[in-house]
Amino acid sequence: METTINNLWWPRLRVADWTETRDTLHMWTQIVGKIRMAYMPSVNHWWHVTLYPTARGLTTSAVPYERGVFDIEFDFVDERLRIRTSDGGSRDVVLEPKPVSTFYRETLEALAALGLKPGIYPVPNEVELAIPFAENDRNCSYDxxxxxxxxxxxxxxxxxxxxxxxxxxxxxxxxxxxxxxxxxxxxxxxxxxxxxxxxxxxxxxxxxxxxxxxxxxxxxxxxxxxxxxxxxxxxxxxxxxxxxxxxxxxxxxxxxxxxxxxxxxxxxxxxxxxxxxxxxxxxxxxxxxxxxxxxxxxx
Incomplete structure (x- = not known):
């Protein structure tokens, strides 16, 4: 069910219907956010760690590194995590049902293929159960x-x-x-x-x-x-x-x-x-x- 006003859509999504996917996606966004944080200069109130909505999903925006800039975008339309560098390199990670540990490994491998090796704290924040990303086989749903x-x-x-x-x-x-x-x-x-x-x-x-x-x-x-x-x-x-x-x-x-x-x-x-x-x-x-x-x- 959707509601329209001025030709703009307000999607309907019951939290109970996607809790397992939400929790998996939460961990995936933490991984990508921590990668951004590893490269960005610090900004007051932690504004340097955030992601931003785009016409396809969520992005890091342009992040500086020694050879130029890169960005990482959750493309929810094509169900891909897209990693792109300013020298023309790119790698994708498929968004599909998989454990957080697999997504973490695949993302780091894709980054390494592009010459990026971020040093991040590999454990989630602001959650009661903080399972290290490399060990998290519990959150594995994706709708x-x-x-x-x-x-x-x-x-x-x-x-x-x-x-x-x-x-x-x-x-x-x-x-x-x-x-x-x-x-x-x-x-x-x-x-x-x-x-x-x-x-x-x-x-x-x-x-x-x-x-x-x-x-x-x-x-x-x-x-x-x-x-x-x-x-x-x-x-x-x-x-x-x-x-x-x-x-x-x-x-x-x-x-x-x-x-x-x-x-x-x-x-x-x-x-x-x-x-x-x-x-x-x-x-x-x-x-x-x-x-x-x-x-x-x-x-």
Whole structure:
């Protein structure tokens, strides 16, 4: 089932129907993201590690190495992981049901054939069960149609979040895909520092959270959880007093952030307007309650 508005499609994908594929794809994106991280210069808040939606799937974008640049793209249309270098080299890895250990080995072999030998930490982050990639034979499912539907969900989320991003002229992140939590995220900053983050994310050093949350922020995103078909989220760090009361219509006390199930967006009369209302309302609560200089930060 799909919903249309202004000739744009909002795909429907129940999380329960693709959980095993989701978990395998999560590990695959971690491998590719760590390869990007091995070569990219560091950028504040870990913006150098992310992936980006494309017309075919998810990409590292151009990554520098000693002979030029390379990129890696999950092509969900042709079901291939495409690795390309600026000197004309290319290799593909087939996206099909296979263990994470096999995908990891095949990807490293394809990179080595192109003269690339990244040094990565070969264990996943931000998951409770962190099986080393080379030993992970547990996650082995891959449903190509489910992966394509999820990618198309990301495209819709990115499109609306990019429109929302255009309304802010202060420091802000790109709309990008973090492979640690498997979410598409966008973050705005007030310009002020923030108290040190307490950490506590599974299999993730506290220093990662310290850098990611070094400054006061309002963050927004989409991930394949939190609702029957995934969910949009919003939160403020540090959370200002009164935030949960002002955002009561969305605030999830268990997650301690605002949540808007994807299905509520897709089924609404105007999905774009429904999502924008959520983004603007949660941002407005964070900015007003923390006394951001909105006149200077907003377009």
């Amino acid at each position: 190509g149609e489910a992966a394509r539907l999820f990618w198309r969900q990301l495209l819709q989320a990115e499109r609306v979040m990019s429109r929302f991003r255009s309304e802010f002229v202060g420091k802000a992140s790109p709309v990008h895909f973090f492979w640690g939590a498997m979410d598409l995220a966008y973050t705005r900053f007030s310009g002020r520092g923030a108290p040190q983050h307490p950490g506590g994310v599974p299999n993730c050093p506290p220093s990662v959270m310290h850098e990611g949350y070094s400054h006061e922020l309002a963050s927004f995103g989409f991930w394949p959880g939190g609702g029957e078909e995934g969910a949009f989220y919003a939160y403020a760090y540090p959370e200002p007093p009164g935030y949960r009361e002002r955002t009561e219509a969305y605030y999830d006390k268990t997650l301690q952030e605002c949540v808007l199930p994807y299905e509520k967006v897709a089924e609404s009369a105007d999905p774009d307007a429904t999502l924008l209302e959520f983004l603007r309302a949660t941002y407005g609560a964070a900015a007003d309650l923390a006394a951001w200089d909105r006149s200077a930060l907003e377009a």
